Structure formats: structure tokens, C-alpha cells
Amino acid sequence: MSSIARQFGYDPYSSEYEKIGDNYNTNDYLKLRFQPAFISALIPTILYLSLRISKISKLCSILGAVMIIFENSIITESRIIVMDAFLLFFVSLVIFFTTSSFKAPTFSIRRFLLFSLSGLALGCGISTKLTTLGTFMAVGILQLFQITILQKQNKRKLSILVKDLIFRGVAFLLPIAVIILISYYFHFNINLYKNSENSRHSTLFNNKYFDNENFSFPSDHFSYLPFFQTLIELNKVMNKSNMRISSYHIFASSWAEWPLLNSKAIIFWDSLNEQNLKQQTDMHDNKESFFVCIGNVFVYYLVFFLLVSFCIYAILIAFYKLFIFFVRKDDRNTLIFNKLSKISRFNKKIKNYYPYLFFYSMGYFCNLIPFALINRSAYLYHYFPSLIFGIMFSATLIEIFLDIFLANFKKIRLLLIISCCLLIFFGWLFFIPFIYSTPISIKQFEKRVWGGNWFRL
Numbered sequence: 001m002s003s004i005a006r007q008f009g010y011d012p013y014s015s016e017y018e019k020i021g022d023n024y025n026t027n028d029y030l031k032l033r034f035q036p037a038f039i040s041a042l043i044p045t046i047l048y049l050s051l052r053i054s055k056i057s058k059l060c061s062i063l064g065a066v067m068i069i070f071e072n073s074i075i076t077e078s079r080i081i082v083m084d085a086f087l088l089f090f091v092s093l094v095i096f097f098t099t100s101s102f103k104a105p106t107f108s109i110r111r112f113l114l115f116s117l118s119g120l121a122l123g124c125g126i127s128t129k130l131t132t133l134g135t136f137m138a139v140g141i142l143q144l145f146q147i148t149i150l151q152k153q154n155k156r157k158l159s160i161l162v163k164d165l166i167f168r169g170v171a172f173l174l175p176i177a178v179i180i181l182i183s184y185y186f187h188f189n190i191n192l193y194k195n196s197e198n199s200r201h202s203t204l205f206n207n208k209y210f211d212n213e214n215f216s217f218p219s220d221h222f223s224y225l226p227f228f229q230t231l232i233e234l235n236k237v238m239n240k241s242n243m244r245i246s247s248y249h250i251f252a253s254s255w256a257e258w259p260l261l262n263s264k265a266i267i268f269w270d271s272l273n274e275q276n277l278k279q280q281t282d283m284h285d286n287k288e289s290f291f292v293c294i295g296n297v298f299v300y301y302l303v304f305f306l307l308v309s310f311c312i313y314a315i316l317i318a319f320y321k322l323f324i325f326f327v328r329k330d331d332r333n334t335l336i337f338n339k340l341s342k343i344s345r346f347n348k349k350i351k352n353y354y355p356y357l358f359f360y361s362m363g364y365f366c367n368l369i370p371f372a373l374i375n376r377s378a379y380l381y382h383y384f385p386s387l388i389f390g391i392m393f394s395a396t397l398i399e400i401f402l403d404i405f406l407a408n409f410k411k412i413r414l415l416l417i418i419s420c421c422l423l424i425f426f427g428w429l430f431f432i433p434f435i436y437s438t439p440i441s442i443k444q445f446e447k448r449v450w451g452g453n454w455f456r457l
Helices: 002-007 029-053 058-069 072-078 084-101 109-128 130-153 158-190 196-200 227-243 274-278 297-325 329-334 341-373 380-405 410-430 432-436 442-447
Strands: 266-270 290-293
Touching: 002 029, 029 058, 029 072, 029 084, 029 380, 058 297, 058 380, 058 410, 072 084, 072 290, 072 380, 072 410, 072 432, 084 109, 084 130, 084 341, 084 380, 109 130, 109 158, 130 158, 130 341, 130 380, 158 227, 290 432, 297 341, 297 380, 297 410, 341 380, 380 410, 410 432
Parallel strands: none
Antiparallel strands: 266 290
16 A cells, blocks of 8 residues: 555655544545555455355355445445455455365365465465454364364375475465565565654664664664564564553444444544534434444344354254264164255255355354454454355355255245345445435434444444
């Protein structure tokens, strides 16, 4: 973003921290807005291709793309100059390259290349925002799962295990490390002046800046921290500073509120002040504008419902398998689950898509659960990586359901998918004033407050 801004001659002093909330005097900011908007536009395409590579039908792949295209909160974030668009773009690339690697031969060049591209995308994502570490955890768990399966297939041969670990380490972990180190190297060489946060760093750390108190002396009179020590100190200080943020923010919400969209909306801008928003008397005929980050209700609830349904199903199957373990072999064929052909077919179909469902569910929970351990303020946009994995999971599960229960009813399948797409489109259309700041009356505003916590000040 900074290189594009420099290329277009954007004045960095026009958007200093102290000027937040001021009006723009020129349209220079549009040059910066183009980048997240363009990157965000690529995300549905990448996820659609990921679903098609996973052998998902065109109908369900289109549904997955529609869930992203008309997801209000992601659209809102893509319209402002923030890094979330780049974060989600790299997460989408990780999904694409990881799912593409599932059917590649174990030690093939193709798999090596796909692992490397996935690692590069993860490295870029982590360099953009550390919240991408949730996706790194998900891919890491998947890699361990694949190693375990390969060991079972090869009768736990030590030579195969060593070869597999080296293969994955070089192909996957090395690109991540290289990208992260390169990004820090550029950061240290571009950032030449101290800021207000540098008081938290050691003298050796600050010696590299042009405006440090020792800079006027010859360079052999004072020393610098080596690169890796600088890297470690910077991350220690950043993490401590981040975790020290305990102040309450009016738009902060809990991780448990995000899946059902019971969190607070993020009001980026409104034409009313806070006091007028509370005292809405005699204002119902006036039209006001609101720029709000709130999700598409139908997308959020569909993802949550399908995830919970599958979790219940998985628990029942686990108990069932535990039960038949203690049943005589002669009696196993008489059990109810074996008699229900639809459920039996569903179980077989699940096995075909198990790597994908496992990866998507891990991606969802690994990006969500860490926020339960963080005390600092969190916001709805922290849920976006989980939401993307949830959408991929939902499209895959709907595909399995339709193949089993509506395999011979093509018209009903089509009708169901179209109905889902229309509901999602309605969710986008109805709340469009919050995305594009279309002026609406207070009455119209109140009709769009579906969540009790959305605008609780």
C-alpha cells in the first residue's frame, strides 16, 4: 500500500493520527481505497475455484461465492483503507493452495509447489496481521493429521516419517519463515525515525534510528542490536503493549457474540452525533447517513446452523462407534444406523470430503477460539477469517446433503440453492444503507436494527 501511495504521490501527512475524524480536503484517499477494494473483489473468485477443485458442484460453489459477495461486513471493510482485505485475500489463497494439495501425490513436485505457495501466502498473511496465526494453526493441525495417516499407511516406518517431515518443513515452513523475515528486514530499513512507542525499547534497539541521541557520534562509538535480537525485542514489546490495552471501547464485543451476530455493530461514521442518536425524538422525518460494519444475518446464521448440526452429528457418530465396539460382531448389522440407507450413504459421502470438512472446521475454530483467551478489546471484524472457513464448510456440507437426500430431484436442488441465494441477496439489499451510507430516516434505521446489541451505546 505504501509503495502504491508513493507512486501516486499521496501525502502521508494528510492522514496523521491526530487528524482522524477530519474531512479530506482532496480525493487522494481514493488511490488508497482502490487497493483493498480490488483485492477484496478477488476473494470470491479464489474461494469459488477452491470449491470447484474440491469437486463441489457448480451450484454449491456459486452459493459459496454468493455468501462472500453479498456479505455486508466484509464489503464494508473492503471499502475503507484497512489491512483486513489483504488478510482475507491471503487466507483465501491458503485455502486454495491447501485444498489443491489434497489430491497431489505424496512426495510429488506438484505437492511440493502447492505446499510452498500455501506457505508463501501464510507468510504474507502473518506479516500483514498476526491474527493469521489462527489459520497457521489450522494448517499445522491438518499437516499433523496427514502425517499420522501416512504413517499408518506405511506401517509407521521411521524413514518415511523423516522424509515426510523434511518435505513439509522445506516446502511449507521455510517459505513462511523467509517471507516473515524479509518483511521485518524491509520494515527495519524503511523505518528510520523514532516514534512515541520507542520509549518502551532498549537503548541498543533505538540506536539504529537517525534521530537517536547517539547518532551524532561516530558509528564505532555505539552499537546496534543484531537483526534477530531486534526482531525478538520488537515482538516482545508489541505483544506486551497489545495485551496491556484494557480500556473499554464502545464498539468492542465478545468472541461468543460473533457467530450469531449478537455483537455490537462498528459505526465507522454517522451524520448524527452520539447524543442525537440516543435522543431520537422529533427526528423521524430527517434523513441521516450511517456507515456501519454489521454482517449479513442470513450468511452468519446459515454458517452457524450447519456447523452446530455437523458437530451434533459427529458427536452422535462417535458415541455410536463407541457403542458398537462393545457389541458382538454378529449383532452389528442389525443396528439402526446400518439399517438407515440414507445415513449410511451420508457417512460414506462424508469420508470422501473428510479432509476438506476437517480443514474448514479447524480453520473456523482455530481463528475463533483464541479470542476467548485474549482480555483486550476485540471487534466483529476479527471474526472474518472464521467466517470464510465457515462459508467453505457450509457449501461443502450442503453439497453432501443434496447429493444424498435430493440426488434425483434436480429441480428441488436448484430451487433450494436459488432460495438461499435470494435470502442472502435480500440480507445485503435490505442493509445496503449501512454499507454505502445511503441516507435513511430514523424510522427506516430502526427497522434495520435486528440485533438487540447492535447499536447499544
